[in-house]
Amino acid sequence: MKIRSVRPDEIERVIDLQCLAFQSDGRDRYRQYIEGDSSYHYQLTRVVSVEGQIVATLRIWDRRIQIGATTVPMAGIGGVCTDPEHRGSGYGSALMRDTVRHLSTLGYDLGILFTIIPCCFYQRLGWHPLPLSGFKLEVTDTCHPTSTDWQVAPFSEAADLNQVVDLHDRDGGQYSGATVRTRSYWEMKPSRIRGILPTVVARLDGQLGGYLNYEIDGTEAKILEVGYDHQQPMALVALVNRLLTDCLQKSVQRITGDISHQHPIVGLMQKQSKGDLLLTGNSDMMLFAVNLPSLLRRLLPEWQLRLDRAQRSFPPLSLRLEQNNQQAILHLPPDGRLKVFNQSLPSSVPGDPLGLKIPEMVFWSLLFGESSWEQLLPALTIHNLENTDRVSDLMSVLFPSRTVIFWSPDHY
Known part of the structure; x- marks a missing residue:
């Protein structure tokens, strides 16, 4: 067994493994994760080779994160997978242990991953969860919008992106735990695949005062991100009005989000919808102190x-x-x-x-x-x-x- 960085001619095999492990029709997606990420280099993909065959792999995402008000370089670990025919041989565990050593040589102090399997696998390797707060709001069939002069419209990349980027840097990007986004980050293929662009924006006299990113799937709406100018709180009110109206028109029964109930949007939605608010959370985010x-x-x-x-x-x-x-x-x-x-x-x-x-x-x-x-x-x-x-x-x-x-x- 050898653990090393991937070679250029092995990328297709890595993509094959990811399709086997996660999404059979995800070949274009996984290729864009590599070719469409300007921060990528081959040292960021690690593989386990057994008798010349790649049997396990993972990806390191070069990112920065806010801890409090401090920006810290981080290594995001993703795409951890083993060929189904070779599972149970310890290749995944060996790869994770070696990757921590590799992160140290690359100069990272912090590793972060989001697990889709039980936490215990990563915990025994020294990774530990940071429980994050969320919410679930049961929506009633009525809402009580607050009147505002702010106009809400679908997001237009040509007209709105520059102001959204600036607003994110001043608001959404300042929370502890938030990923620091460069302008190129907004434009990279992986970011677009994950839905980084807002759904709607709020404007008044040509000035953008807020944006909201949400998706509706059946009877559930999920808030992905929100940002607004704190000097213009009515912009947030207008965004909530639009969301609740959209939910009523589409017979949405609940609104969820991996957002702390301390964020103003949560209380505002509860007030205007008169719905039942439940506090939730998850432990999918796991961390490792590399140095x-x-x-x-x-x-x-x-x-x-x-x-x-x-x-x-x-x-x-x-x-x-x-x-x-x-x-x-x-x-x-x-x-x-x-x-x-x-x-x-x-x-x-x-x-x-x-x-x-x-x-x-x-x-x-x-x-x-x-x-x-x-x-x-x-x-x-x-x-x-x-x-x-x-x-x-x-x-x-x-x-x-x-x-x-x-x-x-x-x-x-």
Whole structure:
């Protein structure tokens, strides 16, 4: 068994495997994932070769993601599959383990995947879920639209794309968990295949104030993405009016979305439809800390800003964090300038760091802000976390809760 990057003359075999594993008529789609992605190179497709035959493969998507307000390079793992005739031989597990090492050589600190199989396969390989919030709204046969001057029309790429891109950068792209989109990302074939373009836009006097991306399948409508100018909230109202009217005309019974109920659109839809709102969620998103100390260093500027804004002094403290068999020391010296060390403190720093064994799923929830330190503290106590007032004072400032959204069109 050999694990390596794909060769150009093996791409068709990789596409064959993907068709066998996922979608028999998806050949054009999978080819466009490669040929239509300007960020692609052959090092991003890994294969398992047994006696000269490719029996397993996966794809690495070169992307960037928001963790809080910090942009972090990430490796998105997708298309993990094994030839049905060779399953059960451990090739998929071996490929995933080798890929983590490969990500390190490529300079990634973070790996993310979305699983369509039970999480346990990836969990035993060190990947852990970040549960994300969603909603389901049961739609009634009446709606109560709010009057607005904003006009809603179908999205026109020629007329609207530039303003949609700008609005996404100012709104939808700022959520923790959101993929950072370059202009070329909007135009790449994989993005178009996944439905990145909005369904409708809201305009007033020629100015675009919001966009909504949704799809209707039978009796269910799903919101894929929404963005709006927060200085123009009535643009969002107009978009909701249009969505609910569309749902009534097409006899839609429910509206769903992988969007936190904290987003204004959820409460607005519930108010205007008088429907029953249910909070949902999923654990399909899984993460791996490829280089824990480097990942935490990327977050230092934002953490330091939070400490400075707290306008209070914190006693010196050193905490040892552990994830994926790695250690990182979070050190707050007397001068209040937060630092991250790899595995141990410098000899010039007195004392030993306090071990903080945070369960993996809790760690990722804290890092992205799905839950705050204070919200998770009862759960951490159950895990016998060695907590003190000094620890909680610092961690409560570093880890507030935020709205976390990974927009559906960015799935790979």
